[in-house]
Amino acid sequence: MSISAEEALEKLAKGNLEYHYSSSITSDVSKEMMSSVRQGQDPFAVVIACSDSRVVPEKIFNAEIGDIFVIQGAGNLVCDVALGSVEYAITNLGTKLVVVLGHSGCGAIRAALETEGPGRDTITRTVKAAIGGETDRERATKLNMIAGFRNVMSNETFRRMAAEEGVGVVCGYYKVSLGLVDFLSKRSMMRYDPGLDLSAYVELSGGEIPTNI
Numbered sequence: 001m002s003i004s005a006e007e008a009l010e011k012l013a014k015g016n017l018e019y020h021y022s023s024s025i026t027s028d029v030s031k032e033m034m035s036s037v038r039q040g041q042d043p044f045a046v047v048i049a050c051s052d053s054r055v056v057p058e059k060i061f062n063a064e065i066g067d068i069f070v071i072q073g074a075g076n077l078v079c080d081v082a083l084g085s086v087e088y089a090i091t092n093l094g095t096k097l098v099v100v101l102g103h104s105g106c107g108a109i110r111a112a113l114e115t116e117g118p119g120r121d122t123i124t125r126t127v128k129a130a131i132g133g134e135t136d137r138e139r140a141t142k143l144n145m146i147a148g149f150r151n152v153m154s155n156e157t158f159r160r161m162a163a164e165e166g167v168g169v170v171c172g173y174y175k176v177s178l179g180l181v182d183f184l185s186k187r188s189m190m191r192y193d194p195g196l197d198l199s200a201y202v203e204l205s206g207g208e209i210p211t212n213i
């Protein structure tokens with residue numbers, strides 16, 4: 001039985017603080033751990049992250065094997081394939097929380113900002129559509145995350161699972177140099193609400209340390 005979306009978010013935030021404040025993190029790779037996941041998986045969160053080699057969800061959330069269902073691709077885009085993986089996790093594995101995780105210094109965002117016109121490759125075109133005329137890299141990164149957030153919230157399976165099972169979605173902005181994740185939509189997460197105005201979150205600076213855990 002998977003934990004609730006709220007509990008999952010608290011667990012991720014707590015794990016990230018442990019990562020931020022620790023000089024070393026050890027992961028349990030014991031034979032007992034391997035054996036415990038032999039029969040199946042029960043991840044408590046889905047994380048849609050960038051392929052950037054500095055963004056390693058299991059490490060930055062101080063999570064163990066079997067804890068996080070990770071979907072990675074350049075620019076953390078929430079495309080149809082990513083949504084298919086989200087649908088699998090929330091309907092088959094009982095996972096209640098989805099995180100769209102952007103990060104500082106993202107090369108996919110930089111490429112979109114430096115490209116004139118619509119862009120030649122799929123990733124640049126998708127990011128440019130998400131960020132519009134934005135020129136600031138951090139704000140553009142957050143707009144791209146918010147586009148992904150909306151894609152998750154618009155997904156029919158997600159909406160059904162949100163209504164019936166309490167599945168939720170949040171955005172997280174990972175500051176690579178600090179090792180900190182700022183959950184931008186934490187305050188008004190996360191139930192499906194087509195009228196939710198997320199543009200305000202673009203104004204938030206990253207690196208905000210949560211105080212309520």
Ligand SMILES: [Zn+2]
Binds near residue numbers: 103108
């Ligand atoms: Zn990136």
